Every structure is written in structure tokens, then in C-alpha cells.
Amino acid sequence: MGNSAHNEDIPANTGIIRIGTRDSELALWQANKVKSALENLGYKTELVPVKSEGDLNLDQPLYEMGITGIFTKTLDVAMITGKVDIAVHSMKDVPTTLPKGIVEAAVLERASNKDILLHKGIEFLNEEKGTIASGSLRRKAQWLNKYPNHQVVDLRGNVNTRLQKLKDNNWNGAIFAEAGLERINLKPKDFLPLEWMLPAPAQGAMLVVAMEKDTFIREALSKLNHRETEICVHIEREFLKVLEGGCTAPIGALATINVDEIHFEGNLLSLDGMQKYSVQKTASVKESNGLGQLCAKELLNNGGRELMEEIKVKLAK
Template identity: 70%
Template sequence: MSRKIRIGTRDSELALWQANTVKNALEALGYETQLIPVKSQGDLVLDKPLYEFGITGIFTKTLDVAMLTNEIDIAVHSMKDVPTALPKGIVEAAVMKRAHTQDILVHKGTDFLNEEGIIATGSLRRKAQWLHKYPNHEVVDLRGNVNTRLQKLQDSDWNGAIFAAAGLERINLKPESYVDLKWMIPAPAQGAMLIVAKEEDDFCRKAAGALNHERSQICVHIEREFLRTLEGGCTAPIGALAVIEGDKIKFHGALFSVDGSQKFEVRKYVELSQKDGFGKACAREILEAGGAELMKEIKASINNL
């Protein structure tokens, strides 16, 4: 184990927490490691909604390049930020044990929920689901790392902002004034951390592979298969959650229109032994029910932004 494993990460507080979690786990197994923080374009450009970049992987692209140019050996990502198709030469090495999957509303009081209100989020998925439930509300764009977004909420006249519970919990920033959004379907792979490595790097793949959590991996793979089958490379308001219950997998997924007025939803159980192709089958059910036409409309509307 004489080789030092260079761990690439975004340099936000949350990303560094995730990378340090991997660093500590690898060192506990006897490996020598080094953190190498890198700024992504998604962190540098904060005046545009993510979908206006026109590409997927805005938070992972810089680390992909660093890995392929041999500046880092592995990279740690929030898995929900990772495109469903990894770049050539980069492979999944491990999925860490999944944390809290739920979204939460950080607010300044909840009286507004049955009236008019302003909610902030940079996510099309969260925006569409919020407007589906609260069509009389306004949803404004919110960008930046977790700390920046919390401060923007504090400094604004918004009623609240939507966050992933896991992100706030990991860096001890979850405030007292929040509501669990149990009705909101999370992003595919929300709450999961992904380690990627070069396909040819057997040493790092073996090292990271020791950290893989199989049950988490099964669930996020189903969710991402659902996402990939639906969106075909387009950013769209899609939620998905797979949970293992005994010897069965429970799945809940949905596709929304950008304005939240349309919703195509699927809820299914399958035997754990029948997991292969489950996400794709759920997605096809939505596409055949009218989701295919909605996806065309979503792609057209995003392209016209």
C-alpha cells in the first residue's frame, strides 16, 4: 500500500466533508491519501440556473478532466450531481452507505403555505413539485453552495428555500426552522456519495471498492436507470426513490412538467432478485402513459431558454 491515493473534490464545505469521509475510511484500511480540492464551473458561475448551462455534469466535469490528465486518482461526488453516463475511461468504484434521502423546506414561518409565497431553489425537480402542490406560489432561482444558499435566504424576502436534508446534516447546518417534505420525491441517488476512478487503475478501484455499500448501490442504480431511460441526456423534473424492504424493492418515481401542472407517476414493488431492468421498466410505463410527449415539450422549453 505504498502508493498515495490522490482524492479529488470540489472545495465547498460539504464536498470537503464528503471527501474527508472517504479519506478517513481509506486510511482506516491502511491506505495513504491526499485531498486535492478543485473548483468546478458550477461553483464559479452563480448567476444562471443549472439547466441553462446546457450540459449535464456541471459539478463533475472539472474533476473528470483532472482524473483523465492524471492530476487525481479518485473523485468523490454527491451522486445526484453525476451524469448517468460516465466519461470514457472513468468508472464507478463505490457507492457509500446512503444518508437521508429527503428534501426539507428551511423557512421563516409557515403561515404562507396556504397563501401566496416565494420559495427559492435551483432545482427544476423541486420547482416543479412545489408548483404542483402550491400553484399560487412563486419559485425563484437559488444557486451556490449550502452555506451561500442559507445566507441568501436569510438576506432575502423569500418565505423559504428547499435543501437536501443530508447536505445540511453532514455539516451541522440544519436549522430549527424546517419542515420535512415527505411528499416531495427526491432526486435519483440523493443522499448517496459516489467514488469514481480510472477504469485502468486496478489499485484505486480495489481500494475504493472496499467501501461499497451494496444495498445503497442497488437502489441508486435503479433510480439512475429510471432517470436515464426517461431523460435521454436532458435536464428534466424527475424524482425517484428505491427502497429495499425485506426481500422486495419499493419504487416511487415521477416526471413533472416544468410548471408543475402535469405529473406522471409510478409506484411499484418487485422481488429483490428481479432488480435488473426494474428502473427501465418503471420509466417505460411513464413514457407510454404520456411522458414521452411531455419530455419532448420539456426539451423544447429548455432549449428555448
């Protein structure tokens, strides 16, 4: 009797968990990591590569379903239309509000949260001029805050594309997430750790999402969840959500746990890096609920609100 109720929860795919993934090297590495972890627990899985922006001809407009993330959109649609059961993401790329019907099913243990500089010699750091490449508003603003006379040029594409562009151009260096380079064995011996740069909320963490109604899949994924990472990244993403209000801005955040205490540091910068608002707080892990929200509100009340308005206006142009 007890089993029949559970069997109804098993999806029609006979228990094979179909893992949706984009086809970049990093996305495939992340999907394979989840595949191995699930298979070690005895689940059957298969990878389903999903091409970007392909079959998005849904009846319902995407914005009505709350689908916004540029890197997650295609996989969200594949899940909602039943082509895949789960999707694996770099958590920092995932919008703070998930589409209707999709839930966080597991946060994997975090890798490095650091940004690093790949460079062609660091002498330029002591000089007046320098050119750095990054497509991230956060990295650009924090770099210009520290090196106001430098130039930051835009750099887009997957990790391999960006590494090639760094080789092909006469830039002094480019900023990368350490975790991404480590995962696909592309971190060079010679790099500069940017200890002073606050990472993106949830940087270095991987998120697996599933359909809310799929209890079989959610139960399987719950076994991969790393609680300490989950607590930290949720505080960081809560901070981001309160600050952003649907707008992209240069926002850094990092929560770390030390025994039973959690330390949070967050910042918001102007696009040119000239203005910077920071907040730091420590709380016990037991009382850390709402810490990200509390820090965001404090930052907004201390000048951040006006800066967010300015950023929204500039980005809308």
C-alpha cells in the same frame, strides 16, 4: 510470483491515493469522509483540491470524452490527466453516463434522501400567496404542483451561499437536501420535512469514481461499497437515464429495500408543475434488474413521452 502481477497494478504514485475534491465545504466534508474510511483500512491518502474550470486545455474536446456534468467536469479532467486518482461526488450531481475510462468504484451508504423546507414561519402554506426559492427544476415543479398559486424563485450556489441568500431576501422559505445540511452541521432546529416530495435520483448517496484501468485503487474502494444503497441508486439512475435522453427535466425517483423486496416510485412533471405522471412498482430484490428501465418505459408510454418532448422544446428556448 503471485505478487509481481499485483505490484504492476499499483500506480506510480507509490500507493498514496490522491483524492480529488472541489473546495466547497460540502465537497471537502465528503472527500474527508472517504479519506478517513480508506485510512482506517490502512491506505495512505492525500486530498488534492481542484479549482473549477482551471486547466481544461486538453487536446481532445470534452464532449468527445463524454464529459458533461457541470459539478463533476473539473474532477473528471483531473483524473484523466493523472493529477488525482479518485473523485468524490454527491451522486445526484453525476451524469448517468460517465466519461470514457472512468468507472463507479464505490457507492457509500446513503444518508437522508429527503428534501426539507427552511422557512421563516409556515403560516404562508395556508395562504394564497407564497415565495419559495430553489434552483432545482424538480423541486420547483413538485412545489407548484402542490401549491399552484405560489411563486418559486431561482436559487443557486453552494449550501452556505444559498443559506445566506435565504436570510437576505424576503422569501418565505427555500428547499434544501437534508443530507447536505446535516453533513456540514447547518440543519436548523426549525424546518419542515417535505415527505410528499420525491427526491432526485441518488439523493443522499455519495459516489467515488476511479480510472477503469487502475485495479489497485478500485480494489481499495470496493471495500467502501454499500450494496443496498448501490442497488437502489442504480435503479433510480436507470429510470432517469431512460426518461432524460440527455435532457434535464423535473424527475423524481426513490427506490427502497424492505427485507427482500424493493419498492420504486418515480415521477415526471411539467416545468410549471401542472402536469404530473407517476409510476410505482414493487419487485423482489433478486428480480429488480431493469426495474428502473421498466418503470421509465411505462411512464413514457402513459403520456410521459409527449411531456418530455414539450420540456425539451421549452428548455431549448
